[in-house]
Amino acid sequence: MKISVLALEDVFDTGLSAVLDTLETANELAGECSRYDVRCVGVRAKVCTHQGFEVRLAAKAHRAPDLVVVPALACKQPETIVAALARADVADAVKLLARWRAGGARIAAACTGTFVLGRAGLLDGHRATTSWWLGPTFRREFPSVELDHEQMVIADRGALTAGAALAHVDLALTVIRERSPNLADLVARHLLVEDRASQAPFIAPGHIAHDDDLVKRFETWTRRHIAESFDLARAARAVGASERTLQRRIRMVLGKSPIAFVQDLRLERAAHLLRTTRDNVDNVARSVGYEDGATLRVLIRRKLRTSARNLRRTG
Template sequence: MKIAVLAVDGVFDTGLATMLDTLATANELAVMQKMPSPRFDFRVVGVRKTVRTSLGLRVPVQEAASVRRPDWVMVPAPGTKMPEPLLLALAKRESQDAMEQLRRWHRGGARIGAACIGSFLLAESGLLDGHDATTTWWLGPLFRRRYPNVALDENRILVPAGDFVTAGAAMGHLELALWLVRQVSPALADMTARYLLVDTRTSQAPYMIPVHLAQADPVVQSFERWARERLHEGFSLEAAAEAMNTSKRSLQRRMESVLGKSPLAYFQDLRVERAVHLLRTSHQDVEAIATEVGYADGVTLRTLLRKRLGCGVKELRRAEI
């Protein structure tokens, strides 16, 4: 399998290294175990002669234009974490050239994967229009606003969609690289994950911080403050809309457009966040915590936590996620 890892100047050090180390480890294990898996022929490429990482390390690259037709192109994240520097990075000529190179490769039959903020580069190229995708969770509102033709689900860590696959924040690079290995050999991917001590997950939800998402919009921020004072109460869309000085329909639309979820769903997120905090920092029993966050009993809370976070009360008490 021929893989081009397309790096732009300022690439996220951990993301790039994680991709390369995962593929290299898979190659080594395949040889060591005499597995009949094809070799991953990967190389770092760039649209400029040199690439520096976000921490200033120089990375040797092959000119992207000289790579005729990779089977896969992997796009690690630029090393920008906040909206303003990210938008500036996307506007740079190097990023524009990288997008054109992605379009050229895709026209030639290559499939493309992107992790974390790398999904912004892929979406900016227009190639993700009409497809499902994920990205780093805290930039979900910006992604949704900037790319309305992409169906974003930032709760998921991996989203395969036709010729594309996107992965979530930071260590999503590792999930993406393992996913690629798994397409060739599930056994090799499992062994690689074990050697790298990787406990794979399917959701970013346990890591999300609701207040960070709320800051993307003043109405959502007001709703978040209003909701936190009423987690122990039953949710009322009518009361929420009245407090926001808007209609129920307008509030519903605003939350959907910014967060991709309803006011009730976000209210439930805040309840879960509060419950997890209390489980980790207090000695209250589950029944008392359930009452404090508005659930009828501990059984209901246990079931919700297991469904939403993929773990139970004992794991949360031990702070394992």
């Protein structure tokens, strides 16, 4: 299997290394069977990583590889990744990816590398994931993509996308698992990587909300009234918007309904209280707006089932 790892200027060092090291580990453990022919290529002869290391790259092949992987650009904020998409080398990479995809190559990316695939139009109409805190920016830039920022890896019709930072390892393991689940398990054991189906445990709901002023006001108001029954009309009045506007904006920014976001905030707070206090489940449930612990338990189990179901869809 021929894999081209497409490195761009200011590439995220850990992302590039994680993909290369995971695939190399697979080759060493596989012996002569099921080996991966991996090349680090670029649209320039060399790139400088974010940490200042110079990487000389193989010339890009005219013939499409079996798979091309785009590691993350070292952009951690919405404005920096959007600015990076306007760079000349990214524009050249977009053209190359489109040509390789037309030639039959599968495409893959992790973290902010998914934005490069999005700019190339290669994720339109697909399910995809990205770095959880960049979900609102991704939705705004690529509205034709069905984004699920809670998933760690999503495979959909020839496109593989993965979440933030160390999800590069999960992406590489997914590639290996498609050919040999046993080898992927062995590589994961060597690298001490646990099964991580979802980014959900790492997500800070309030951090995502800060991408939009109205959603931020809604999040702040909700936290102040988290122990009370939720009323959309009351919330809309409190943040100075109509119910319809509030619903539309939260859907656009977060990809979910207001009540679903409220549940995220309640579950986040409940999890914190269960970890840091001696309150029982019933008391914690009432402190975050639920009548009893049974409701809280149901919502937690539902969240876990949803993550498991999405993992099966991905697999």
